[in-house]
Amino acid sequence: AQTVTQSQPEMSVQEAETVTLSCTYDTSESDYYLFWYKQPPSRQMILVIRQEAYKQQNATENRFSVNFQKAAKSFSLKISDSQLGDAAMYFCAYSGATNKLIFGTGTLLAVQP
Amino acid sequence: NAGVTQTPKFQVLKTGQSMTLQCAQDMNHEYMSWYRQDPGMGLRLIHYSVGAGITDQGEVPNGYNVSRSTTEDFPLRLLSAAPSQTSVYFCASIPSGASGNTIYFGEGSWLTVV
Numbered sequence: 001a002q003t004v005t006q007s008q009p010e011m012s013v014q015e016a017e018t019v020t021l022s023c024t025y026d027t028s029e030s031d032y033y034l035f036w037y038k039q040p041p042s043r044q045m046i047l048v049i050r051q052e053a054y055k056q057q058n059a060t061e062n063r064f065s066v067n068f069q070k071a072a073k074s075f076s077l078k079i080s081d082s083q084l085g086d087a088a089m090y091f092c093a094y095s096g097a098t099n100k101l102i103f104g105t106g107t108l109l110a111v112q113p
Numbered sequence: 114n115a116g117v118t119q120t121p122k123f124q125v126l127k128t129g130q131s132m133t134l135q136c137a138q139d140m141n142h143e144y145m146s147w148y149r150q151d152p153g154m155g156l157r158l159i160h161y162s163v164g165a166g167i168t169d170q171g172e173v174p175n176g177y178n179v180s181r182s183t184t185e186d187f188p189l190r191l192l193s194a195a196p197s198q199t200s201v202y203f204c205a206s207i208p209s210g211a212s213g214n215t216i217y218f219g220e221g222s223w224l225t226v227v
Contacts, residue, residue, distance in 0.1 A: 009153070035216075043150075043201060045218040091155060099144050099163075099207055100171065101216060103155040 002027040004094050006104035013082045014112050020067075021077045021107045023092030030054075032096040034068070034075045039089040039106075048090070051075065079109075087111040116140065119204050119219035126194040126226045134189040134222050136204030142217070143209035145187040149173065149200040150221075156203060162187055164209075194226045 003026045013019035025034070036048040051059045051068050058066050063083075067076045079086055092104040120135045138145065146161035158171030162181040176198060178190040187206075191198060204219040 004155075006155075043221045045203065045205075047215065095216075099214075100146070100158055100161060101148075101156075101205070103148075103157070105153055105155040 002029070002032075002094050002096060002102050004092055004102050004104040006092055006107050008107045009105070010108045010110070012110045012112060013079070015082055015084060017082055018078060018080045019082055019109065021079075021090055021092075021109070023075045023077070023104055025073050025075065025092070025094050027073070027094065027096060029096045032094060034066075035093040035095065035101075036064070036066070036075075036077045037091045037093060037103075038086075039091065041088075045091075049077065082111050084111050084113060117204055117206050117217050117219040119202070119222050121222060122220065123223045124225070126191070126224065128194060128196060128226060130194050132191050132194065134191075134202055134204075134224070136187045136189065136219060137185050138187075138206040138217065139185065140206065140208070140217065141184060142206035143184065144207040145181070146171070146205050146207075147177070147179065147187070147189045148203045148205065149198075150203060151200050159189065159202075191224075194224075196226045198224065199226045200224060 005024045032053045034051045038046045038048050049061045063080045065078045089106045091106050094102045117138045143164045147159040148156040150156045157173050160179040162168045165184050202222045208214045
């Protein structure tokens with residue numbers, strides 16, 4: 001069975017600084033997708049970024065980028081120029097052949113002004 | 114553009130009561146699923162459906178029933194509510210096709226069982 005692990009329950013970053021959130025996963029599948037979701041206090045689930053496993057190039061969306069290391073099964077999220085609005089819970093998630101989305105336990109990010 | 118609609122948004126139940134959380138999507142998505150979110154646990158899959166008439170269990174199905182009589186609707190039934198079912202519930206849908214498609218989440222339903 002696939003698993004997703006987020007080992008940082010909480011992180012803190014100064015406004016305008018850069019922070020990296022860690023995620024590791026385990027799977028025997030060769031074709032899959034990885035996601036980072038943001039969940040603000042409203043509890044809305046917002047897709048931040050998506051990575052296709054067969055693509056070697058790391059995905060980037062504005063200030064958000066990933067470091068995807070397929071052999072190490074690692075998928076970290078880097079947030080550059082952190083803003084107060086980035087404060088939220090961040091979930092790493094995996095989707096394989098069955099479309100079932102498997103989530104990590106989340107990292108609560110605080111942004112200090 | 115309604116997307117995925119969940120009702121009710123908030124509900125308080127007494128232990129032993131039954132209720133149904135409604136989920137509807139207007140995007141003709143084949144795949145629908147229910148998750149529960151608990152502190153420190155992330156989101157865990159309860160049940161899912163790959164199309165009308167087809168349902169299957171996820172990671173934590175005990176105490177919940179689902180049905181999928183239409184493509185649009187995927188209700189989640191709590192048969193006899195227990196305090197352990199106090200949680201935030203999310204319904205999600207995905208277009209048919211390859212995995213990795215954008216997943217659409219409802220806004221969540223807060224359930225408290227006393």
